[in-house]
Amino acid sequence: DVRRAVCPGSYDPPTVGHLDVIARTAALFDEVFVAILVNPRKQGMFEIDERVQMLTEITADLPQVRVESFSGLVVDYCRERGAQALVKGLRGATDYDYELPMAHMNRHLTGVETMFLPGAPGQVYVSSSLVKEVARGGGDVTPFLPPSVHTRLVERLQG
Numbered sequence: 001d002v003r004r005a006v007c008p009g010s011y012d013p014p015t016v017g018h019l020d021v022i023a024r025t026a027a028l029f030d031e032v033f034v035a036i037l038v039n040p041r042k043q044g045m046f047e048i049d050e051r052v053q054m055l056t057e058i059t060a061d062l063p064q065v066r067v068e069s070f071s072g073l074v075v076d077y078c079r080e081r082g083a084q085a086l087v088k089g090l091r092g093a094t095d096y097d098y099e100l101p102m103a104h105m106n107r108h109l110t111g112v113e114t115m116f117l118p119g120a121p122g123q124v125y126v127s128s129s130l131v132k133e134v135a136r137g138g139g140d141v142t143p144f145l146p147p148s149v150h151t152r153l154v155e156r157l158q159g
């Protein structure tokens with residue numbers, strides 16, 4: 001049986017924290033779908049196409065990984081792809097409180113399991129929203145982004 005996992009998120013933009021969770025998931029599963037939620041009510045800094053491109057670039061050395069976007073319910077996306085598990089990174093109690101009801105609801109809906117990976121200790125304070133805020137204010141966010149993502153962020157803020 002092929003074991004497939006889905007790593008869903010907004011990825012606006014993808015950070016080193018996201019990449020760590022994706023790479024660790026790729027070490028455990030045969031196929032990993034990195035799934036970017038298309039949220040029409042939320043205007044991001046990057047278009048969905050740009051997020052697909054960035055994630056494709058930074059996961060190029062992980063042959064198990066495929067990057068796609070999805071809209072609607074994550075459980076329906078999992079069913080379409082034949083994925084048995086959702087994998088999420090946990091930075092701390094706030095992530096847990098946010099994720100636990102979704103994990104229960106998703107399991108209730110289709111039986112899909114959610115698995116949590118502890119965030120890497122040096123990266124638990126890294127989030128897309130904080131990185132954007134610090135970068136907008138002129139702070140150095142180089143350590144928090146894969147180099148190609150950092151380049152795009154700098155271009156976006158200058159452009």
Ligand code: COD
Pocket residue numbers: 008009010011012015016017018021037072073074075087088089090091095101102103105106118119120123124125126127128
């Ligand atoms: N270290 C470890 N993990 C991290 C880090 C880090 N530094 N940064 C982020 N993560 C993890 C997050 O905890 C999360 O698990 C994942 O990476 C994605 O993070 P974001 O911020 O890009 O994405 P979110 O939290 O906005 O994504 C939420 C989802 C899109 C997954 C969720 O809203 C969803 O599934 N929506 C689809 C609609 C649906 O099915 N709704 C019903 C749910 S019951």
